[in-house]
Amino acid sequence: MVWEKDRLAAAESKLGDARMRSAAILPLLLVVGFTSVHAGSLAELLPGTTQQQAAKITSPDGRNVAILTLKEKHGLGLPPEPPKTSARWVRLKVVRGIKTIYDSSDEDLNIYQSGPFASDLMWSTDSAHLAYRYITTLRIIDLDGKAANCSGAPEDSVIASFRWIDNENLLVVSKKGTYPLNLHGKPYHYNGYTDEARDVWIGGLNVAHGFSKYYQQAVSDPTFLFHSVGFCLDEISPEANRVAFSDGTNLCVYDVMAGKLTVQIKIPQKPAPRLDPNAPGMEDPLTRKVTEEMASRPAQLEGVWWPTNDKLVLGVGLLGGPTESFYAYDLSEGTLTEKTESLLPLWQGSHKAMNYQDPEWYRSILK
Numbered sequence: 001m002v003w004e005k006d007r008l009a010a011a012e013s014k015l016g017d018a019r020m021r022s023a024a025i026l027p028l029l030l031v032v033g034f035t036s037v038h039a040g041s042l043a044e045l046l047p048g049t050t051q052q053q054a055a056k057i058t059s060p061d062g063r064n065v066a067i068l069t070l071k072e073k074h075g076l077g078l079p080p081e082p083p084k085t086s087a088r089w090v091r092l093k094v095v096r097g098i099k100t101i102y103d104s105s106d107e108d109l110n111i112y113q114s115g116p117f118a119s120d121l122m123w124s125t126d127s128a129h130l131a132y133r134y135i136t137t138l139r140i141i142d143l144d145g146k147a148a149n150c151s152g153a154p155e156d157s158v159i160a161s162f163r164w165i166d167n168e169n170l171l172v173v174s175k176k177g178t179y180p181l182n183l184h185g186k187p188y189h190y191n192g193y194t195d196e197a198r199d200v201w202i203g204g205l206n207v208a209h210g211f212s213k214y215y216q217q218a219v220s221d222p223t224f225l226f227h228s229v230g231f232c233l234d235e236i237s238p239e240a241n242r243v244a245f246s247d248g249t250n251l252c253v254y255d256v257m258a259g260k261l262t263v264q265i266k267i268p269q270k271p272a273p274r275l276d277p278n279a280p281g282m283e284d285p286l287t288r289k290v291t292e293e294m295a296s297r298p299a300q301l302e303g304v305w306w307p308t309n310d311k312l313v314l315g316v317g318l319l320g321g322p323t324e325s326f327y328a329y330d331l332s333e334g335t336l337t338e339k340t341e342s343l344l345p346l347w348q349g350s351h352k353a354m355n356y357q358d359p360e361w362y363r364s365i366l367k
Contacts (some may be wrong), residue, residue, distance in 0.1 A: 049073045054090075054119070055229045059127035064101065064119050064143065066130055067093045068229060071106060082214070087301050090119055092132055094141060098356035101146045107134065120228040126167045129207055133159045133228070138172065140207050152211025153201050160197075160226040161235040161243070164248050168208065171240045171256065173359065174201040190302050202243055202254055215254050215261075220242075222246035222321060223302045239309045242331075245303035250315065253331065263331060268338070272322035295322045305362060313339070315347070328366060339366070 005329045055068040069091045075084035078222045109118055120133040134141040136158055137151040152236035153159070153174030162175040165224035203217040223231050225245065235243055246267065253263035282285045299322065303315020310331040326343035329336050342365050347353050353361035 008231075008272060023181070027097075027192075047075045055121055055125065056067075057121050059123045060125055060347050061127040064094060064096050064123075064127060064130075064236075065340075066123070067095065068119060068121060068131075069093075081156060082190035089259075090134075092119075092121075094130060095147075096143075100141060102147060104147075109182060118228075120162070121220050122162065124164050124167045128217070131162060131164070131170060133162060135159070138162060138170070138205060140205075150207070151207055152209060152213075153203065154199065159200060160224065162239040163232075164203075165240040166325055168206060170205045170207075170242070171236055172205050173226075173235055173243055173245070174203070174225075175199060176201075177224070186305060197224055200245055200247075200338060202256075203267040204314075214259070217247065217252075219246070219299065222248045223300045225302070225304055230355045233356060234306045234359065235304055237306045237309045238359055242309065242357070244304045244306070244312055248300070249298075251329070263329075263334075265301070265329075265336065267316060268325065268327055268336065269299055269316075270323040270325050270340075272296070294320065297321075299325070303356075305359065307366050310315070311366075313343070324348075 003255050013188070018054070038120040051069060051070060053067065053205040055066070057062070057066045057068075059066075071089045071091070073087040074085045076083065080346070084190045090104075090109050091106050092102070092104040093100055094102040118133075118135045122131045123129070128143060130141040130175040132141060136148075136153075136156075137149045138159055139147050139148045139149050146171050153172070154176055157176045159172060160175045162170050164170050176199035176358050178198060197219055200215075200217050200219055201213065203211050203213045205211050222245065226233065235245055241256045243256075243264075245252055245254075247264075250264045250266055253259050254260070255262040256332045263336030274280070275291060275295060277288075282291065300319075301314060301316055302318040302321070303313070303326075305313040307313060310330065310332045313331060314326070314327045316325045317323050324344060324347070325338065325340045326347070327336055328339050343362060346361065346365060350358060350361055352358040
């Protein structure tokens with residue numbers, strides 16, 4: 001959209017100004033030894049490579065541990081800007097005691113990716129297999145260290161959600177985004193929930209025989225929803241026989257046993273708040289245009305959680321919509337009940353919930 005290009009241009013102009021200011025104050029900061037810098041410590045500002053453990057998941061039998069590590073290389077930080085990231089990697093190790101069963105070594109992530117949004121891990125219930133999502137593929141790792149990369153979804157699609165149905169089969173949701181996956185060259189480009197799906201593909205993966213397609217649908221303007229390391233949403237029900245997703249207008253629920261959509265209801269909308277023309281920044285024509293454009297767009301389904309296999313918690317407008325709201329949907333009764341009054345304070349009062357890091361955030365209100 002035109003206004004998005006304008007906004008990017010304005011942001012780039014401001015970024016350029018910030019760089020000039022940063023370059024001007026850098027010698028002074030070096031003299032005083034970075035004693036009072038908003039960007040953080042000296043170590044955070046100097047160029048180098050940092051590493052952090054993103055996930056450590058023990059198998060159900062308690063004998064094996066999958067460890068996911070993220071590493072990134074960054075340049076010199078110029079306050080108030082953070083250091084620029086020049087490379088990212090992800091590494092998966094599976095260990096039993098002191099023995100390493102599997103080691104992927106460092107694998108590239110695009111510098112525009114956030115590692116947790118590109119990867120996810122899930123053990124089978126018998127602990128015999130580990131499913132590892134690496135952007136576009138599911139890697140099935142056996143306890144003897146053998147790994148098979150499984151890719152059967154449409155080309156240029158990312159694995160959005162997956163869950164073990166039983167010890168040999170997984171339910172998989174794959175989505176094709178707005179932008180080409182190689183937009184910034186290899187490794188693949190993937191921006192998590194900042195992208196929007198244009199196609200939803202649902203299928204099964206058998207560890208011995210590969211993928212089979214269940215359902216596919218072209219969609220318009222839904223926000224990416226997926227469960228990943230550090231970003232907890234549940235498109236797939238606890239019993240791995242239903243998938244809840246947005247087609248841009250409706251909440252859709254696909255039932256694996258029925259082989260079709262069993263729910264398709266309008267995403268509920270609350271009236272957008274009236275814009276205050278005297279609010280700070282509204283005197284700027286670009287800011288006013290962007291604000292009005294965002295307020296006029298329908299709020300999207302941007303939160304899905306399954307308290308039980310028959311009940312859904314829905315969050316609407318959570319990632320920038322004009323109004324945030326919450327609802328409970330009962331599949332057995334076909335009823336939609338607004339829960340904004342009770343759930344919104346809970347959501348806004350939890351940093352982990354608002355960052356999609358607590359899959360159980362609603363439990364004190366809805367069981």
